[in-house]
Amino acid sequence: MTPLAGRYDPALVTLSVLIAILAAGAALDLASRVTAARGRLQALWLTGGALAMGLGIWSMHYTGMLAFQLPIPVHYHAPTVALSLVAAALASTVALYVASRDRLDRARLVAGSLVMGSGIATMHYTGMAAMRLAGMMHWHAGLVAASVAIAVAVSAVALWFAFRYGHAASEAWTWRKAGSAVLMGLAIPAMHYTGMAAAGFLPSDAAPDLAQTMSISELGGYAIGAGTVVVMLAAIGTSVLDRWVGAERLRTTALLREHERRLADAQAIAHVGSWEWDIATNRVIWSDELYRIFGLTIGSPVTYADAIARVHPDDRARVEGVVMDGLHRRQIHEYECRVVRPDGTARHVQNRAVVVSDASGAAVRMVGTSRDITERKLAEEQLRASVAEVKVLQGILPICASCKRIRTDSGKWDAVESYVREHTNAEFSHGLCPDCAARDWGHVPG
Numbered sequence: 001m002t003p004l005a006g007r008y009d010p011a012l013v014t015l016s017v018l019i020a021i022l023a024a025g026a027a028l029d030l031a032s033r034v035t036a037a038r039g040r041l042q043a044l045w046l047t048g049g050a051l052a053m054g055l056g057i058w059s060m061h062y063t064g065m066l067a068f069q070l071p072i073p074v075h076y077h078a079p080t081v082a083l084s085l086v087a088a089a090l091a092s093t094v095a096l097y098v099a100s101r102d103r104l105d106r107a108r109l110v111a112g113s114l115v116m117g118s119g120i121a122t123m124h125y126t127g128m129a130a131m132r133l134a135g136m137m138h139w140h141a142g143l144v145a146a147s148v149a150i151a152v153a154v155s156a157v158a159l160w161f162a163f164r165y166g167h168a169a170s171e172a173w174t175w176r177k178a179g180s181a182v183l184m185g186l187a188i189p190a191m192h193y194t195g196m197a198a199a200g201f202l203p204s205d206a207a208p209d210l211a212q213t214m215s216i217s218e219l220g221g222y223a224i225g226a227g228t229v230v231v232m233l234a235a236i237g238t239s240v241l242d243r244w245v246g247a248e249r250l251r252t253t254a255l256l257r258e259h260e261r262r263l264a265d266a267q268a269i270a271h272v273g274s275w276e277w278d279i280a281t282n283r284v285i286w287s288d289e290l291y292r293i294f295g296l297t298i299g300s301p302v303t304y305a306d307a308i309a310r311v312h313p314d315d316r317a318r319v320e321g322v323v324m325d326g327l328h329r330r331q332i333h334e335y336e337c338r339v340v341r342p343d344g345t346a347r348h349v350q351n352r353a354v355v356v357s358d359a360s361g362a363a364v365r366m367v368g369t370s371r372d373i374t375e376r377k378l379a380e381e382q383l384r385a386s387v388a389e390v391k392v393l394q395g396i397l398p399i400c401a402s403c404k405r406i407r408t409d410s411g412k413w414d415a416v417e418s419y420v421r422e423h424t425n426a427e428f429s430h431g432l433c434p435d436c437a438a439r440d441w442g443h444v445p446g
Helices: 010-036 039-067 078-099 106-129 141-166 175-197 218-270 288-294 304-309 313-329 374-388 416-423 434-441
Strands: 074-077 131-133 135-139 199-203 272-278 283-286 333-340 346-357 363-372
Touching (some): 010 218, 078 106, 106 141, 106 175, 218 272, 272 288, 283 288, 283 304, 288 363, 304 313, 313 333, 313 363
Antiparallel strands (some): 074 131, 135 199, 272 283, 333 346
8 A cells, every 4th residue: 555645835844943933932931931920920921821832832733734735635633633732731831830940950850851741742642643534644663752752852951941041030032042942943843743754644445534623724724823923922022021021120129229228328417307197097107217316116117196105295285286287277387396215315306397288188198307406406505505604704893003903802902814814714815015015125016
């Protein structure tokens, strides 16, 4: 019996290889998204990635099958075709799961490649079992074994590449990553076409069972291939977009943290803390410097009542009155008060606050700053104390018209310098006035 001679459509073969390359690229990129995601989002990426990657492998397989044209009509059993797609998706799930783990040692690589390779081989031979034609298939055992071995080897290479170039959450497309996708894409069809070569077809007079089958024309093959290309490009584009959004989010977060650090440094230098009071929720937000001014643990929860409780008892009623008046008048208000730290020490604080209203004019928030002016207050008190200690001469001072000595409180006569030094904080420096210099020395100093 003469075997049925088949031939390959070069265009469909090329399309199948292109699909394989895109599927490999999608696997590399989707592995990074699975790695970057956490929790429910990771499960969604794993599921979506497995479906997209599985569809790519499955579509490559069927495009390659459609590229093989026999001289008799070929139909495909739809449930078996669907089963082969499930096998491809499960194999892709294993690939993405293994590639996204924290490490890929030899044991995991071997186990993962065996499972994934077996899944791909199952997908291939299940897909070929879906063929319904007026002929019989026979198999070359050596080529079947070779195709399975190739599937396992290709899976091992794919897992290693996916872990190497897809494991990093921020891994962008580089020449090495693109080259890896091309190598993987060329290796995947090797298994398929080896498996196709393992099959031989003999004519048969028995009519095939065409229940639940479908016939796919050459145009339909191109449509499947083109649709898969679009899906693969969409999967890669979604992954690239998600990575870009993630990178922008990280960059924005880093900038925000840097601005917050600079603001915190500036507040620490100036001893100025900032705060915000949400009136509806009674939630109060303090900057780190304000926590330091009040002597409280940074980040500890604070309410309006807590803040008021830290105000010195002698100032508390006045501060509450100022705050309520500010809320009523909707205007900027400034006030000073003392706050008492948990260790009992008091700090003088200068406050400035404004009220934020909503569109209806109702007060929703109060925001402001509090500056520690304790050192300034201490300096002012020291200055007042020093001024109070200054001694001042007052009244009529009795001075001798001849010797110019002054009479002291005890009735003795003393030099003016001694008297002034005793009764004031003044000191003396001695020199000659122009008249005395001219009288005693005969010249006026220049």
